[in-house]
Amino acid sequence: MPTIDVHTHVYPPSYMSLLRDRTTVPYVRNFPDAPDSTRLIILPGEDSPSTPSTSRGRPIGPEYFDISQKIAFMDVHGIAASVISLANPWLDFLAPEDSPAAAAALNDELQSLCAQHPKRLYFFATLPLSAPVDAVRAEAARLGTLPMCRGVIMGTSGLGRGLDDAALDPIWQALEEQRLLVFLHPHYGLPGEVYGPRKGEYGHVLPLAIGFPIETTIAVTRMLLSGVWERWAGLEVLIAHSGGTLPFLAGRIESCIAHDGHLKKEGRAEKMRSVWEVLKKNVYLDAVVYSEVGLRAAVEASGKDRIMFGTDHPFFPPLDGEETEWLSVKTNYAAIKQAFDGDADAAEAVLGGNAARILKLDV
Amino acid sequence: MPTIDVHTHVYPPSYMSLLRDRTTVPYVRNFPDAPDSTRLIILPGEDSPSTPSTSRGRPIGPEYFDISQKIAFMDVHGIAASVISLANPWLDFLAPEDSPAAAAALNDELQSLCAQHPKRLYFFATLPLSAPVDAVRAEAARLGTLPMCRGVIMGTSGLGRGLDDAALDPIWQALEEQRLLVFLHPHYGLPGEVYGPRKGEYGHVLPLAIGFPIETTIAVTRMLLSGVWERWAGLEVLIAHSGGTLPFLAGRIESCIAHDGHLKKEGRAEKMRSVWEVLKKNVYLDAVVYSEVGLRAAVEASGKDRIMFGTDHPFFPPLDGEETEWLSVKTNYAAIKQAFDGDADAAEAVLGGNAARILKLDV
Numbered sequence: 268m269p270t271i272d273v274h275t276h277v278y279p280p281s282y283m284s285l286l287r288d289r290t291t292v293p294y295v296r297n298f299p300d301a302p303d304s305t306r307l308i309i310l311p312g313e314d315s316p317s318t319p320s321t322s323r324g325r326p327i328g329p330e331y332f333d334i335s336q337k338i339a340f341m342d343v344h345g346i347a348a349s350v351i352s353l354a355n356p357w358l359d360f361l362a363p364e365d366s367p368a369a370a371a372a373l374n375d376e377l378q379s380l381c382a383q384h385p386k387r388l389y390f391f392a393t394l395p396l397s398a399p400v401d402a403v404r405a406e407a408a409r410l411g412t413l414p415m416c417r418g419v420i421m422g423t424s425g426l427g428r429g430l431d432d433a434a435l436d437p438i439w440q441a442l443e444e445q446r447l448l449v450f451l452h453p454h455y456g457l458p459g460e461v462y463g464p465r466k467g468e469y470g471h472v473l474p475l476a477i478g479f480p481i482e483t484t485i486a487v488t489r490m491l492l493s494g495v496w497e498r499w500a501g502l503e504v505l506i507a508h509s510g511g512t513l514p515f516l517a518g519r520i521e522s523c524i525a526h527d528g529h530l531k532k533e534g535r536a537e538k539m540r541s542v543w544e545v546l547k548k549n550v551y552l553d554a555v556v557y558s559e560v561g562l563r564a565a566v567e568a569s570g571k572d573r574i575m576f577g578t579d580h581p582f583f584p585p586l587d588g589e590e591t592e593w594l595s596v597k598t599n600y601a602a603i604k605q606a607f608d609g610d611a612d613a614a615e616a617v618l619g620g621n622a623a624r625i626l627k628l629d630v
Numbered sequence: 631m632p633t634i635d636v637h638t639h640v641y642p643p644s645y646m647s648l649l650r651d652r653t654t655v656p657y658v659r660n661f662p663d664a665p666d667s668t669r670l671i672i673l674p675g676e677d678s679p680s681t682p683s684t685s686r687g688r689p690i691g692p693e694y695f696d697i698s699q700k701i702a703f704m705d706v707h708g709i710a711a712s713v714i715s716l717a718n719p720w721l722d723f724l725a726p727e728d729s730p731a732a733a734a735a736l737n738d739e740l741q742s743l744c745a746q747h748p749k750r751l752y753f754f755a756t757l758p759l760s761a762p763v764d765a766v767r768a769e770a771a772r773l774g775t776l777p778m779c780r781g782v783i784m785g786t787s788g789l790g791r792g793l794d795d796a797a798l799d800p801i802w803q804a805l806e807e808q809r810l811l812v813f814l815h816p817h818y819g820l821p822g823e824v825y826g827p828r829k830g831e832y833g834h835v836l837p838l839a840i841g842f843p844i845e846t847t848i849a850v851t852r853m854l855l856s857g858v859w860e861r862w863a864g865l866e867v868l869i870a871h872s873g874g875t876l877p878f879l880a881g882r883i884e885s886c887i888a889h890d891g892h893l894k895k896e897g898r899a900e901k902m903r904s905v906w907e908v909l910k911k912n913v914y915l916d917a918v919v920y921s922e923v924g925l926r927a928a929v930e931a932s933g934k935d936r937i938m939f940g941t942d943h944p945f946f947p948p949l950d951g952e953e954t955e956w957l958s959v960k961t962n963y964a965a966i967k968q969a970f971d972g973d974a975d976a977a978e979a980v981l982g983g984n985a986a987r988i989l990k991l992d993v
Contacts (some may be wrong), residue, residue, distance in 0.1 A: 560878070572646070
């Protein structure tokens with residue numbers, strides 16, 4: 268069974284132009300104090316005047332927008348097929364009137380890139396979530412005409428008020444009807460104040476290592492608490508970074524629900540879908556957790572038939588540009604090898620079999 | 631081997647008086663719209679005018695301050711000995727000038743309670759962290775004279791600027807010298823905005839289930855990043871709630887450190903203690919994670935000789951007051967039973983053997 272990467276990003280050329288034209292986050296720029304380094308600034312505050320040039324966003328090169336570099340990366344790492352997706356922050360920042368056309372153009376561009384690499388590339392589309400809900404629904408409906416599309420990637424802000432917003436119901440309905448999986452991915456992290464006064468000394472570690480997975484965990488828990496899966500029992504979500512922290516915290520979340528006086532009084536607690544049930548019936552997890560410990564927890568929470576290999580390429584590149592095999596990828600490969608020591612079938616399923624079956628890929 | 635509870639709280643009578651005399655968080659009060667329910671308000675915003683009475687803080691009764699109820703709880707749940715600790719927010723809110731005397735009085739009170747129940751009660755002391763550092767150090771030094779003291783409980787704010795504050799060094803030094811373990815416990819959670827506009831509908835679930843463990847995870851990671859364990863290699867920390875989310879996120883934290891351009895340029899990355907090494911050499915974890923999945927991850931991260939049973943009593947009581955055995959406790963017992971199915975020695979170690987050895991308890 269070939270290896271399939273379900274968590275791998277691109278900023279297609281049209282999106283790059285969009286970022287280059289901007290002067291507020293998100294944007295791409297060469298700063299005067301480091302003119303040779305083109306920087307991608309996507310997280311709030313990454314460009315504050317006090318930020319050292321070495322932790323100002325991240326260097327960006329053709330690995331972000333040149334699809335031949337994606338293919339080369341796949342070849343080096345033994346990846347047969349990739350399900351590419353636009354990276355954060357998608358189109359969240361666009362004005363409502365610009366968003367539908369941009370989404371349609373981007374999705375067509377991704378469809379075209381994939382069609383040029385048959386059996387090697389598929390994609391998760393982007394919805395114009397800042398637009399009125401009818402426009403979002405229309406683009407979701409149009410995705411059925413794009414043969415390489417296998418779902419949509421989505422951040423945690425939804426239409427601007429989070430994924431527990433009842434106004435999302437028509438979108439969930441459209442996605443459920445078309446059996447389009449939602450790839451749920453963080454972007455906004457946590458407010459900078461939670462990292463304390465010394466955060467500038469720690470580079471991107473705290474927001475990326477902790478802020479990202481917590482944003483995801485909160486978003487999914489809000490979906491659960493608001494009854495999204497009670498209303499849309501067929502809605503399927505692939506959660507980035509092995510669920511954020513959901514496999515580890517599921518027990519605590521379930522216990523807090525069972526012990527909440529307010530939810531009990533409102534009659535909500537007993538009606539609510541169990542976190543464990545949602546993890547096993549509605550959720551898929553990628554295997555981007557960088558440890559055997561985390562991966563095992565993900566497998567125990569969701570099942571070895573629901574976990575799918577990913578790389579997060581082109582993020583987390585080797586700091587020494589000369590390395591060809593990426594440490595971040597090797598770490599995730601090693602975790603799969605260790606977690607499934609003696610169960611080659613399960614390892615193959617996680618590396619590619621699950622993705623091929625769940626996403627109906629011809630590889 | 632008897633069962634030992636290392637995560638169990640009290641608000642001794644003197645602390646209760648302190649809370650009853652206050653009118654801002656933290657405080658204890660009967661509200662006019664629910665005069666029969668004495669409420670404990672300890673989390674910021676729990677008393678906002680828009681908060682429904684059923685999610686305004688939590689009911690508080692003698693289980694919080696009457697030590698005979700602690701003993702009765704222990705008897706019902708088969709707990710031989712408990713290492714009691716003042717619950718959050720400890721003395722964080724006191725004026726610098728009031729803090730040292732309050733800490734001394736509280737620690738003496740806890741010593742006295744424990745002495746009245748030999749072999750059944752030990753305690754983690756409280757430091758006057760809002761006072762000048764010399765006063766904190768003096769109280770830490772005095773703890774050696776209290777024979778039932780086995781460490782100190784501490785929140786994540788330290789002297790007000792977090793646990794990565796270099797001004798804490800004299801405290802870490804004192805604790806390391808006296809081999810007093812730090813029981814690290816959350817209180818402040820995350821800023822309310824991260825839970826979105828519908829948070830009021832979800833009772834306490836989001837701040838307790840997610841905010842608490844993330845606060846802990848961020849605090850420990852900041853300690854690591856700032857080099858606390860490089861300077862104080864003997865400093866031992868018992869992390870509440872099975873490490874917050876540290877066992878699950880350790881791989882991602884390690885990977886983010888290894889891939890951070892700023893840390894590399896500063897020469898920090900290669901000097902930093904590995905998260906995994908700290909988990910196995912400096913960290914202990916309680917078994918308060920409410921699931922087999924979480925507990926297994928904790929065991930794999932820190933080792934089965936470093937995990938200790940806990941209840942979080944008197945928090946998470948049964949909502950139906952008639953239950954005698956607490957669901958929250960049964961859930962954690964069941965997780966231990968499932969995680970160590972077939973390894974009775976490890977189960978016994980986690981239930982009590984580890985605590986007896988690590989904390990030198992005579993039970």
